[in-house]
Amino acid sequence: MTMPPTELKARAAATAVKLPRTVCFDRERLTIEDIVAIASGSAHATLSDAPEFRAAIQRGADFLDLLLREDGTIYGVTTGYGDSCTVNVPAELIPELPHHLYTYHGCGLGEHFTPVQTRAILAVRLTSLCKGYSGVSVGLLEQIARLLKEDLLPLIPAEGSVGASGDLTPLSYLAAVLCGEREVWRDGVKVSAAEALAAVGITPLRLRPKEGLAIMNGTAVMTALACLAYDRAEYLVRLATRITAMSSFALDGNAHHFDEALFAVKPHAGQQQVAAWLRQDLPTPDAPRNQQRLQDRYSIRCAPHVIGVLADALTWMRQSIENELNSANDNPIIDADNQRVLHGGHFYGGHIAFAMDSMKNAVANVADLLDRQMALLVDSRYNHGLPPNLSGAEGPRASINHGLKALQISASAWTAEALKLTMPASVFSRSTECHNQDKVSMGTIAARDCLRVLQLTEQVIAALLISVRQGVWLRCRMDASAQPQQNLQAMLGMLAEDIAVINEDRMLEPDLRLLLERINAQAWTLYA
Structure with a gap:
């Protein structure tokens, strides 16, 4: 490649x-x-x-x-x-x-x-x-x-x-x-x-x-965590898009779902960007490869609409986080030039709380999207000819090999935990400190929750990277005419350095942990 x-x-x-x-x-x-x-x-x-x-x-x-x-x-x-x-x-x-x-x-x-x-x-x-x-x-x-x-x-x-x-x-x-x-x-x-x-x-x-x-x-703690969360979420948008492209290819999907003219009529910039990246990875032939299926399931067809929510939200999240970062946010404020001491509430972390509550919601939705893609990939009723559970075993040994069956269960567990944590922290204000602090932001709890949701979503992504690498390999083994576009070939090559194809069942925890290291290091450059 x-x-x-x-x-x-x-x-x-x-x-x-x-x-x-x-x-x-x-x-x-x-x-x-x-x-x-x-x-x-x-x-x-x-x-x-x-x-x-x-x-x-x-x-x-x-x-x-x-x-x-x-x-x-x-x-x-x-x-x-x-x-x-x-x-x-x-x-x-x-x-x-x-x-x-x-x-x-x-x-x-x-x-x-x-x-x-x-x-x-x-x-x-x-x-x-x-x-x-x-x-x-x-x-x-x-x-x-x-x-x-x-x-x-x-x-x-x-x-x-x-x-x-x-x-x-x-x-x-x-x-x-x-x-x-x-x-x-x-x-x-x-x-x-x-x-x-x-x-x-x-x-x-x-x-x-x-x-x-x-x-x-x-607000230094919540803002610091928000900066780190933003960086991870921004990379997650790109990685989820690349995984979606590989899922679509492995499922023999219809790349026309990401047509430029189609997305021109719904002008959310982030959503349009995700669709544009998918077009880079999935050039459309004159007609869909699979003539029987005009519309793929939502987790493929609507992927730009799900990932795009996070992509679009990052714009205002950046503004809120960077404004808080560059603010004087203690009390009282000392205005030496005008010889004034100003008593107020700039220590209040409401903007960070709202950004983090919103981010964890959008990120968990991406985890759920990818979990649904994996459910399609491993199920022989919906994966359009791929082996059950994406097992690479053939002949008599296929009967004792179970491929990614347990990995799909784990990915579902991580997704469920991420979704559970989307309850907003900012609405749980408590009256504290003799009712002096009677309305508080809960911004630091929201930021900590958001980082946990990101961690769980990255674990789902690691599972999907194994799945799509296996699924594309199996699709190409089944159909010699199926050839990934150059970007996907490059990604497959990089994944192949870390992940062997699964012909025989093996313990996948080491593979997952290695992939999490790659994700945390943002090791793959995705889209110009």
Whole structure:
């Protein structure tokens, strides 16, 4: 099989040694891709040295100092937190207040965020603080940047945030580590933060009056997870489209279902793009190969309409996620240029919550679509001549081989679990903290759910990659005139490097785990 030049170029690039790029943190906008690159280790984070940037940050800290000298009342600086905002803190105790904030929020539970997720969290919080409206010192920003540079990653429990007043409990673990407390991952080993900071010559911080609040009172965790989810969902759109093309070919389907004129009359841009990609993979002959079947079943014929929902939704999801990423999202906002302290609710994660609830719905629908395609592929009543369960065994041995029978059951289980998790988290607001936080976003729970739905859908995709690779191989074995288009040949060639055809039953878990590694690494370049 000959690989197209674009696919060859992409694979060569994937195997080449890449020098990490640098993402500079200042007051300019960053993208989802910047955060994902830092999280994956393919980019370094650096804090801007520009004098005007550092002066803007310093103005916020200086303005807070001025207010303190003038005995101003500042929420979370000279008062208690949340419902305790009516409690005035004696001047001599103000320096201790931020350390109490992260201390009493040290009550997270559940699994720890992964290193990739933790890097994203640090990068997102640094992005917000660099906007210059949080009243923090340059030294605090430098300390977060150093954690990223040295890859000292706070152990942050994933559970315990209601998404307003921001991600308080998980971000308390970042605040504590900056001060040399709690634990970090260093080179894959759990060590005390004090030991890790000392090993690289970092002095633990003593937080300035508002800095504990500035670190914790924001949407960094949910936004970081949303950036990672977006990246995975965008790749999923392409991979689900390629799988659909291979399913259609294996089922001897009707490629005219993706005709350009047909899709011109329903102008959803993402849906049209999916159909266009399918046309690249499935060029249409003058007439369908199978003259008896004008219309394929919905899971093939309507695939652009299902995958296209996610493709179209990604446009507004990007806008919401990147706006949140590039916002000053703590409270109060320190407007040093106009000498104002603005009390509000920018820590509220409603936009991220809605994006994540919506994404997990659209992604789970793609899992369900692919599960239906697999059900057609393995069933000899509907797969148009392919062997039952796509077994490659022939002769007497066909009687004892069961092919992909169990794999289809597993794919169905993963799909069901993904669909179960589509219940929106954002509608489950709870009144917390003495009814001060009486309407909360649940954005972090929505984001965690979304990542789980993505994981389950990627497991379905791994099952489908085995299925379509087997189905296309069997179709070509049955019909010598059936030849996949060049893009599908290239994909089959890449899959063949990882997956042997199944002539005899074998344990498929190793194949699935390898394919999941490829999916997570986005190893295949799909469509220009």
